[in-house]
Amino acid sequence: MSAENPSAAAATGGSARGWTLALACVAMFMLMLDVTVVNVALQHLRETLDAGFSDLQWVIDSYTLTLAAFLLTGGSLADRLGRKRVFSTGLVLFTLSSLAAGLAQDVLTLNLARGVQGIGAAVLFSVGPALIGNEFRGADRGKAFGVFGGIAGLALALGPLIGGLLTDSLGWRWIFLVNVPIGVIALLIGLAKLNESREQVPYGIDWLGMITFGLGLALLVLGFLRAESSGWTSAPILGAFAGGVLLLVLFVVVELRRGEAAMFDLSLLRIRTFSGVCLATLLSNATSLAAVFLQISYVQNVLGYSPWETGLRFMPMMITLFIVAAITGGALASVQPGVLIGASIAFIAVGMGLITLVEPGSDWTAMLPSMIVTGIGMGLFNPPRAAITIGVVRPEKAGMASGMGETFQQVGVAVGVAAFGALFHHKVVAAFAASTAGSALGAQAEPVGRTVAVSGTGALAQAVPADSLAGVTDAARSAFVGALGDVMVWCAVIAAVGAVIGFVFIHRRDLHESARSDAGAPTAPVAA
Incomplete structure (x- = not known):
């Protein structure tokens, strides 16, 4: 296969840049939305499909497992088979599996569809940044990743709002079916507008x-x-x-x-900047996403807000994230990447520490300082993280590097939510059992404490006698808030380690010349 004419390719690439960024952002919006909307609809799923607790776990876990497992594979295949081709395949998988999930008549079919949906999501997660990296260079690449990171944050914020709106007005099936028309339109535009690019290699898969x-x-x-x-x-x-x-x-x-x-060039791990950004990503996501999930649990299960109301109250964080991410993109060409990464995780650490301002009698507004500072950190983090991950390799290997970076991101989320969730659960149960109201319950203290850790104070009316409900509720709220503060301090300490890694390990000198160039025009993509 012959390469196309460089000048023609450059011209075509220039006209395709806007479409490439738009499609990558649309795909990211769908994916990040899908991470959060399902949680809102779990109760409706249980009632409609007669699903048990384990079945509902698999609705989440089947997607998470395949998403994590196929990220590196999706990126590596894109480098070898063509990024446009693999991205389009990912869109097809994600769209068809969303249709199957929306039409599922039993929980087994739903979970199988969710597993396939995770594969499609993994492909889109890993190939999207590689497509952007192939089309944009220098300062323009930074701005593109700023928009890309901002859209991801916006989707994360709107997830509970859109999920609650769709579930309440149209039914839970529409949280999946809404992806179908978007996916079809994105696929048609992608086939018409995206440039194909891949690494020319003599070996197979x-x-x-x-x-x-x-x-x-x-x-x-x-x-x-x-x-x-x-x-x-x-x-x-x-x-x-x-x-x-x-x-x-x-x-x-x-x-x-x-x-x-x-499929993965292990020599990348010897590059300090690549190893540094992967470790920083792991620690940042393990702490920040676990913190957000626990804070959402507090707002819903202790303060008693609905998913829609909870989403509205987290908008200050996510709007801050969106604005900061868009601004940060323009700073990538002039500010050292290690400074941006280190400072971003430092903001995240400080923001999580500020959750200690919340007291048992506080309203949600006590969380605002934590939300704003954490939102600044998350907004600062996403654009340089995505740009640096693919910036250490030549453009032909961007898919592989992106896949590995996204793998560290998703593994960080899974490990952080599990580990810090377990620590939170343990602290809530111990604190409640040690309280005066808990001690009065005797052998029932630990089971009630576990109920508090999972469901907050809303389920206590069915768990304890009416004459002791007020005292137990106060003790439960104190245990929940105290455990939340303790876990957030641990998250802040570990995030601070990630900030140090960012400052020390990440340097511009390790970036490939395509990432260090100030030229705005993309180089010619390799023809398939």
Whole structure:
């Protein structure tokens, strides 16, 4: 296959840049929206499909598992088979599986559809930044990633609002069906407007690497997802962790033997900036997303707001995130990337620490300082994180680098939510059992404490006698707020470690020349 004419390619690429950014943002909006809207509809799903607690867990977990397992695979395949082709395939998978989920008549069909939806999401997550990186250079690339990061934050904010609106007005099926017309339109535009680009290589697909990495990561993520409910030292969980580690070790051995034919270039890990941004991403997402989920639980389960009302109250954080992300994109060309990454995670750490201002009798407005400062940090973080991850490699390998960066991001979320969720659960139960009202319940103190950790104070009326409800509610609220503050302090400390990594390890000198160039025009894409 011959390369196209460079000047013609550059002209075509210039006209396609806006479409590329728009489609990547639309895909990201759908994906981030899908992360949050499902949580709003779980109660409706349980009633409609007669689903049990384990079934509802799999509605979330099946998507999370396949999403994490296929991120690196999707990026690597895009580099070899063509980013436009693989991105379009991801859109098809995500759209068709959304249709299947929306039409599901039983929970098994829904969970299978969610698993396929996770595969499509993984492809879009990993290929979207690579498409942007292929079309944009220098300062323009930074601005593009600023918009891209802002849209992701906006989708995260609107998720509960849109999910609550669709579920209440049209039914839970529409949280999936709404993706279908958007996906079809995006697919048609992508086929017509996107440029094709890929790495010209003489070797085929690394099937063994794909299998060992995907299965290994899926087992690790499954262990973290189910450890709290099954027991961290139970045989299934220990088996999942052990199997995941063994498969990932085998993956490293396979990749070392395949050399240039490997799906992941292990030499990237020797680049301080790449390793630094991956570790910073892991720690940032493990803490910030866990913090947001726990804060949402507080607003809904303790303060008693509906999903719609909760979403409205988190808008200050997400609007701040959107504005800061858009502004940050323009600073990537002039500010050292390590300074941006380090400062962003430092803001996140300070923001999580400010949650200690919340007291048992506080209203939601006590969270505003934490929301605003955390939103600044998250807005600062996303644009440089995405740009640096693909910036350390030549454009032909952007998909692989993006896939690995997104893998660290999603694994961070899974590990953080599981680990900090378990710590929060333990602290709530211990604090409630040690309270005067808890001690008066005797053997029922721990079961009631577990109810408080999961459902807040809203479910206490069915769990305790009416004459002790007021005292138990006060003790439960104090235990919940105290545990939230303690866990947020731990999150802040660990995030601070991520900030130090950002300041020390990430340097512009490690970036590929295409990422350091100030030229606004893209180089010619490689023709398929």
